[in-house]
Amino acid sequence: MEIPEGKGPYSVGCTDLMSGNGIEGTFLRLYYPSQNHMNYEKTKWIPNKEYYSGLSRFLNMYWIVGELILADYFGSVTSPAKWNAEFKTGEKYPLIIFSHGLGAFRTLYSAICIEMASRGFIVASVEHRDQSSSATYYYKKNPTKGNKSKSPALDEEWMYYRELKPDENEQPLRRQQVQQRADECIRALKLLVKINSGVPTENILPLNFNWRLLKNSIDLQKIAAMGHSFGAATVIETLSKDARFKCGVALDAWMLPLSDEVYPKVHQPLLFINSEKYQWASNILEMKKLNYKGRERKMITIIGSVHQSFPDFTFLTGKKLGKIFNLIGDIDPQIAIDIINKASLAFLQKHLGLSKDFNQWDSLLNGKGPNVIPDTNVDLTPGASQ
C-alpha cells in the first residue's frame, strides 16, 4: 500500500519552506513541476518524530504507545515526489494554496497535491500554527549571549494540538482558529508572490533548493484555494478575505468554524466535494447559505467514500485496519481520489481559465459518472430523522 503517483505529464518535485521566525512566519510544503532527472530521493512523508507524538495525542492514543506504533507503521512511508528536485522553468503555472484538516499537518494530503503538480500546478500546502495541527514547529531566535560573531542559535519549538477543555464551547475556538488559518494562507500567497518577483527569500530550513528558478513562474491571475474539512472552511474564509483567490475547492467541508457574516462575502466560484458518510443536514444547510444569485456553486457527493478518503492515510493501511478506523469506505481509495482530483481539475480549468484538457471531466461537476451523484444525499427537510 503506498501513496499513488501523479497521473499528469509533469514530473513532480517537493521541498519545504519556513520563512520568518515564530508562529507569525509561514511554513509550507511545496509540490511543483520538476525537471525529469532520475537521481533524486523520494520525499519523506512524515519528516519529524514529533509529528507521531502529536498524532497519537490527537487520536487519543496513549502518547508513547501511539507514537511508537505510528512511527513503526508509517516511519518508512515516502511520497512519490522528488525531494528538492530542480524546478521546471519555462512556463507560468497556476497556483493552489492547500489547507489541511483538524489534527493533520502540511504533508498528509500528498496524493492530491502531487496529482495537481503533475498536471502543471504549483501547490503550497501550508502548515497551520493555530494549534489545530497535531504538531508543528517554528524557530525562536534566541539572542546570542554577547558575542555578535556567531549567528543566533536557532532552536526548534514544537507546538501540539490544543484539545478542547471538557466543558469548553467548541465554536469560539474554531472561529478564532479559522481566522488565523485564513491569514496564514494569505501570508503564504504573499510569500510566493515575493518569490515570483525574484526577491531573494531566506529559508530557515537548511535545504538546498534553488528558489530563484521560481522567478516569473507563477501565473498571478490563476490562484485557487483548496482544503479538507477544517481546511475547507479555511478556503471559504480565505476567499472572503482576498479576491486574488479566483475560486475554491472545499473537500468535505466542516462548516462549524464559519459565522454567518462570511457567506455574503464569498463571490468567487466554489466547488464542494462531499463524502457520502460525512454529511449531516445542518452542515449541508450551512453550505447552502453560500448560494447567492449569480454565484457559481457546485456540489457533488462521492458514493461509498468517507471523511478519510481525502488524506493520504486512506492508501496506507490494509482493508481491515482501514475499515476499523474508518479510513477506507466501500469505494476503492484510488477510485475515490481519481474522482476528487478530476472534478477539482475540471472546476479549476473552468474558473482559472486554463487551456488544458481538464474539461473532459466536466460531467463529474454535474454529478454524472460512476460513484458520484449531484449535490447531496442527505434529506434536508426539517426534522427529518437523520
Ligand SMILES: CCN(CC)CCN(C[C@]12C[C@](c3ccc(C(F)(F)F)cc3)(C1)C2)C(=O)Cn1c(SCc2ccc(F)cc2)nc(=O)c2c1C=CC2
Ligand atoms: C479522536 C479525535 N477526535 C478529535 C476531534 C476526532 C478525530 N477525527 C476522526 C479521525 C482522524 C482519524 C484518524 C486518522 C489517522 C489514523 C491513523 F491510524 F491512520 F493514523 C487513524 C484515525 C481519527 C479519523 C477527526 O478529527 C476528523 N476530522 C478531521 S480528520 C483530518 C486528519 C487528521 C489527522 C490525520 F492523520 C489525517 C487527517 N479533520 C477535520 O478538519 C475535522 C474532523 C472532524 C471535524 C473537523
